[in-house]
Amino acid sequence: MRPGSPPDWSYHLYSVHVIRFEKVTKTYPGPGAPALDGVTVDIEKGEFVFLVGASGSGKSTALRLVLREARPTSGRVYVAGKEINRLAGWKVPRLRRQIGTVFQDFRLLQNKNVSENVAFALQVIGKSRSEIRQVVPETLELVGLSGKGDRLPDELSGGEQQRVAIARAFVNRPMILIADEPTGNLDPTSSVEVMKLLERINQTGTTVLMATHDSGVVDHMRKRVVELDGGRLVRDQVEGGYGAAG
Numbered sequence: 134m135r136p137g138s139p140p141d142w143s144y145h146l147y148s149v150h151v152i153r154f155e156k157v158t159k160t161y162p163g164p165g166a167p168a169l170d171g172v173t174v175d176i177e178k179g180e181f182v183f184l185v186g187a188s189g190s191g192k193s194t195a196l197r198l199v200l201r202e203a204r205p206t207s208g209r210v211y212v213a214g215k216e217i218n219r220l221a222g223w224k225v226p227r228l229r230r231q232i233g234t235v236f237q238d239f240r241l242l243q244n245k246n247v248s249e250n251v252a253f254a255l256q257v258i259g260k261s262r263s264e265i266r267q268v269v270p271e272t273l274e275l276v277g278l279s280g281k282g283d284r285l286p287d288e289l290s291g292g293e294q295q296r297v298a299i300a301r302a303f304v305n306r307p308m309i310l311i312a313d314e315p316t317g318n319l320d321p322t323s324s325v326e327v328m329k330l331l332e333r334i335n336q337t338g339t340t341v342l343m344a345t346h347d348s349g350v351v352d353h354m355r356k357r358v359v360e361l362d363g364g365r366l367v368r369d370q371v372e373g374g375y376g377a378a379g
């Protein structure tokens with residue numbers, strides 16, 4: 134360090150993982166093996182990570198732990214450097230505000246139009262009407278739905294509905310975007326569009342964590358692949374494919 138220059142904190146900043154699982158085990162009540170079993174994994178800011186594995190391998194459980202919709206039986210889950218199991222209940226909404234979510238079944242409000250669906254995400258966190266009026270059209274443009282703000286969800290294709298859901302998840306510029314099987318109900322062309330959009334969102338700095346069974350998408354994207362099998366982490370591969378050999 135040159136004399137007089139400020140200390141270099143960048144190492145410390147960059148070393149904070151956006152998501153960290155430390156020996157996380159999750160057991161649901163009742164008989165059966167743990168849904169997650171001693172999982173340790175770090176995800177850094179700006180990464181794009183696929184979470185793959187057979188049905189029942191623990192993918193959704195892992196995502197629910199990040200949102201604190203479920204809590205680990207043992208081990209620790211950190212989001213942005215904080216151990217979220219120790220967050221006071223009143224701080225949980227603030228945590229979730231930093232995490233956009235997208236699901237296979239879109240989960241749009243059927244009685245609200247496209248603009249209203251996206252605006253609603255900002256209303257519930259107390260954004261001003263003028264900000265909402267500015268940001269919603271910008272976000273609809275980003276997802277390629279500029280002309281469709283007045284449509285109701287059932288007047289859109291599945292791919293368009295998912296793009297509305299992505300706009301709603303991203304309109305608040307969250308630190309993390311969690312997507313659980315976002316292409317599960319889509320045809321291949323719409324899936325490609327949705328993946329291009331998630332990639333663009335990732336390029337703005339948002340960390341993307343996506344659980345999927347869609348081997349075509351994973352093989353095409355060549356991103357980091359984390360694989361679960363019976364709740365155990367069995368693969369963590371840079372630029373991986375859907376299968377271990379991929």
Ligand SMILES: Nc1ncnc2c1ncn2[C@@H]1O[C@H](COP(=O)(O)OP(=O)(O)OP(=O)(O)O)[C@@H](O)[C@H]1O
Pocket residue numbers: 161162167168186187188189190191192193194195
């Ligand atoms: N609320 C719950 N209560 C009891 N068991 C649960 C609960 N949620 C999940 N499980 C069990 O935990 C294990 C992991 O389930 P999880 O939903 O996390 O897997 P998944 O990989 O997301 O599966 P899928 O791809 O089918 O969504 C499964 O054995 C499942 O039956």
